[in-house]
Amino acid sequence: MAQTDEGVRPPSRDRARAGGRVPWIVCLLVAGALGWAGCRAETGDEAAAPSRWRGVPLEQPEPKPDFVLADTEGRPFDFRAETDGRMTLLLFGYTSCPDVCPVHLAQLAEVLGRYPELRRQVEVVFVGVDAARDTPERVRSFLDRFDERFVGLVGTPAELEAAQRAAGVPPAFVDQEWEGGYSVSHAGWILAYTADGMARLRYPFGTRQIDWEHDLRLLLAERTVPGQAPAGAAAPAVEAGALVIRDARIPEPASDVAALYLRVRNRDGTGDRLQSAATPVARRTMLHRTVNESGRASMRLASDGIPVPARGEVRLEPGGYHVMLSGLTQPLVRGMEVEVVLVFERAGTLRLRAPVVPPAAALDSHHAAHAHP
Amino acid sequence: MNTIQWWCSAQPGQVWTWSFQAYPGIWIFMLAIGAAYAGALRWARGRERSATRKELTAFGVGYLLLWAVLDWPLGPLAAGYLLTAHMTQYLLIVLLIVPLLDAGMPGWMVRRVCSLPPLGWLVARPVVTFALLNGMMVATHLPVLVDALKPLQFGSMAIDLAWIGSALVFWWSVRTDAPEAERAARYGKRMLYVAGIKMLPIFLGAFFVFAEFPLFKTFELAARATPLSALEDQILAGLIMWMGTTPILLYRLGAAWFSWVALEARSSGP
Numbered sequence: 056m057a058q059t060d061e062g063v064r065p066p067s068r069d070r071a072r073a074g075g076r077v078p079w080i081v082c083l084l085v086a087g088a089l090g091w092a093g094c095r096a097e098t099g100d101e102a103a104a105p106s107r108w109r110g111v112p113l114e115q116p117e118p119k120p121d122f123v124l125a126d127t128e129g130r131p132f133d134f135r136a137e138t139d140g141r142m143t144l145l146l147f148g149y150t151s152c153p154d155v156c157p158v159h160l161a162q163l164a165e166v167l168g169r170y171p172e173l174r175r176q177v178e179v180v181f182v183g184v185d186a187a188r189d190t191p192e193r194v195r196s197f198l199d200r201f202d203e204r205f206v207g208l209v210g211t212p213a214e215l216e217a218a219q220r221a222a223g224v225p226p227a228f229v230d231q232e233w234e235g236g237y238s239v240s241h242a243g244w245i246l247a248y249t250a251d252g253m254a255r256l257r258y259p260f261g262t263r264q265i266d267w268e269h270d271l272r273l274l275l276a277e278r279t280v281p282g283q284a285p286a287g288a289a290a291p292a293v294e295a296g297a298l299v300i301r302d303a304r305i306p307e308p309a310s311d312v313a314a315l316y317l318r319v320r321n322r323d324g325t326g327d328r329l330q331s332a333a334t335p336v337a338r339r340t341m342l343h344r345t346v347n348e349s350g351r352a353s354m355r356l357a358s359d360g361i362p363v364p365a366r367g368e369v370r371l372e373p374g375g376y377h378v379m380l381s382g383l384t385q386p387l388v389r390g391m392e393v394e395v396v397l398v399f400e401r402a403g404t405l406r407l408r409a410p411v412v413p414p415a416a417a418l419d420s421h422h423a424a425h426a427h428p
Numbered sequence: 429m430n431t432i433q434w435w436c437s438a439q440p441g442q443v444w445t446w447s448f449q450a451y452p453g454i455w456i457f458m459l460a461i462g463a464a465y466a467g468a469l470r471w472a473r474g475r476e477r478s479a480t481r482k483e484l485t486a487f488g489v490g491y492l493l494l495w496a497v498l499d500w501p502l503g504p505l506a507a508g509y510l511l512t513a514h515m516t517q518y519l520l521i522v523l524l525i526v527p528l529l530d531a532g533m534p535g536w537m538v539r540r541v542c543s544l545p546p547l548g549w550l551v552a553r554p555v556v557t558f559a560l561l562n563g564m565m566v567a568t569h570l571p572v573l574v575d576a577l578k579p580l581q582f583g584s585m586a587i588d589l590a591w592i593g594s595a596l597v598f599w600w601s602v603r604t605d606a607p608e609a610e611r612a613a614r615y616g617k618r619m620l621y622v623a624g625i626k627m628l629p630i631f632l633g634a635f636f637v638f639a640e641f642p643l644f645k646t647f648e649l650a651a652r653a654t655p656l657s658a659l660e661d662q663i664l665a666g667l668i669m670w671m672g673t674t675p676i677l678l679y680r681l682g683a684a685w686f687s688w689v690a691l692e693a694r695s696s697g698p
Binding site for chain 2 (some may be wrong): 126153154155158161162165260262263264265268301
């Protein structure tokens with residue numbers, strides 16, 4: 056601090072009085088700006104988590120996917136069987152990921168490391184989607200930076216794509232020529248499967264430790280998410296011969312046109328075909344397919360029906376095949392159940408009840424996925 | 429970091445690298461400060477005023493340190509990667525760099541700057557500048573504000589300038605500004621104010637040290653720049669806030685005490 060004989064003298068009383076109001080006004084403006092910024096930040100957090108869950112509820116509960124990949128010791132790892140009855144967090148990532156994967160895993164490692172009671176009950180499974188670089192050794196080494204108990208899985212490109220599709224996430228895309236570098240686009244969220252084998256929440260990049268701790272305790276305490284009936288109760292699986300229909304639902308429509316979505320699994324070695332559908336709540340039902348041509352989505356009539364592959368599955372979902380219900384004879388509101396009749400080429404007629412669910416959350420895979428070198 | 433930024437701000441999703449990054453806004457800001465100081469000295473030369481070698485040295489050291497803490501690498505680390513870097517930056521600016529700049533400004537220069545009514549009003553009221561400095565310390569360590577402002581270049585700059593501004597008016601207000609007869613009393617008051625700015629960091633540091641979770645989203649979700657976890661980084665930052673102020677304040681209190689004693693000795697001398 057400078058010491059001078061002249062020092063700093065206060066201004067004259069008049070000047071001080073004249074200028075006296077200015078600092079208070081400045082202080083008020085600063086306080087107002089700080090308050091506004093604080094409120095804005097607060098509102099933003101609340102907007103991101105409107106429910107009591109900190110994760111993002113899925114539009115429909117998803118069953119645990121059925122896939123087999125190799126673990127880091129080279130042994131086959133049947134995801135559904137190996138994690139049966141356990142709370143499981145599944146992340147499709149890659150070991151060269153500079154931000155999303157390390158931050159996700161670091162967050163989980165910190166929370167689980169801090170609470171042994173959670174660590175004992177939660178399984179973390181990381182699937183390396185960059186088949187060319189994610190070797191078992193590399194995945195193991197990558198995961199060991201966070202927690203040696205995290206499970207790492209690897210596979211061939213085809214196996215990895217099948218696993219991602221089975222889990223309902225957009226398959227990762229490796230771009231070798233991305234701006235002169237190497238880019239891997241992959242789903243940036245973690246799927247949380249509860250002990251009953253259903254995923255009802257996903258956790259995007261940015262999920263905080265306090266949020267993980269909050270939700271993991273709740274998820275471990277409850278088998279279902281309140282406000283979302285379990286899939287088995289709301290839309291029970293319906294079987295007809297070799298076909299199993301799951302997850303039938305109709306998003307609450309805003310007009311007199313609605314869409315029916317479901318999944319059809321074929322356990323037989325011979326393919327089948329959905330030929331038509333009918334429901335008493337719509338004057339017309341058509342089998343449609345949304346196709347993307349030159350960046351524009353358009354609907355096409357599936358005049359040949361919807362094929363169900365042998366020992367495979369077809370998903371009727373937004374952006375793909377669906378049953379269009381037009382000319383609704385009554386308002387469809389969430390909570391209702393709609394009777395639907397499906398006619399298959401081989402399996403014959405099949406009846407089911409599809410619940411009307413809240414409109415689809417704006418889950419756009421292009422937005423939800425991320426890319427980086 | 430591929431895009432040019434003019435001021436250090438948090439870059440969510442960007443991994444930290446040790447490759448140099450230019451921040452032209454900081455250069456312009458620092459050059460403006462340097463030019464203003466040099467301009468003031470040139471203006472004073474024709475009026476038989478000047479700065480002592482000690483003042484020039486103090487300003488020069490403070491100036492270089494300020495540039496160092498605002499610019500790469502500490503600046504971007506403090507803006508978006510490490511709370512410890514943020515805390516170090518804060519303490520250095522408030523307790524070391526600004527006092528050095530203040531010590532480098534001759535009395536006539538400070539009086540000239542403080543002739544502006546709001547500044548003069550503030551500097552004449554140490555209670556207000558003390559409250560302002562502590563208020564800024566609290567505000568710029570509130571998670572909601574830090575997380576809202578740090579990702580914005582203007583927000584990050586506002587935090588840096590708020591620290592520099594509030595520290596400047598505080599240290600100006602505890603300079604010896606009274607006639608000789610009142611100076612002894614003012615030494616005592618000044619020591620109380622200086623000791624007072626140690627109090628709040630103890631409480632804030634305790635919040636950081638004992639928090640169960642990382643408090644700042646910005647630093648929690650940043651790609652790790654060091655082996656420290658987000659919580660370890662926060663605990664270390666709390667300890668720095670807690671303990672880091674002590675040596676600097678002890679030095680300043682000691683300096684004030686010995687100046688006071690020397691003044692008393694001169695006053696009672698023949």
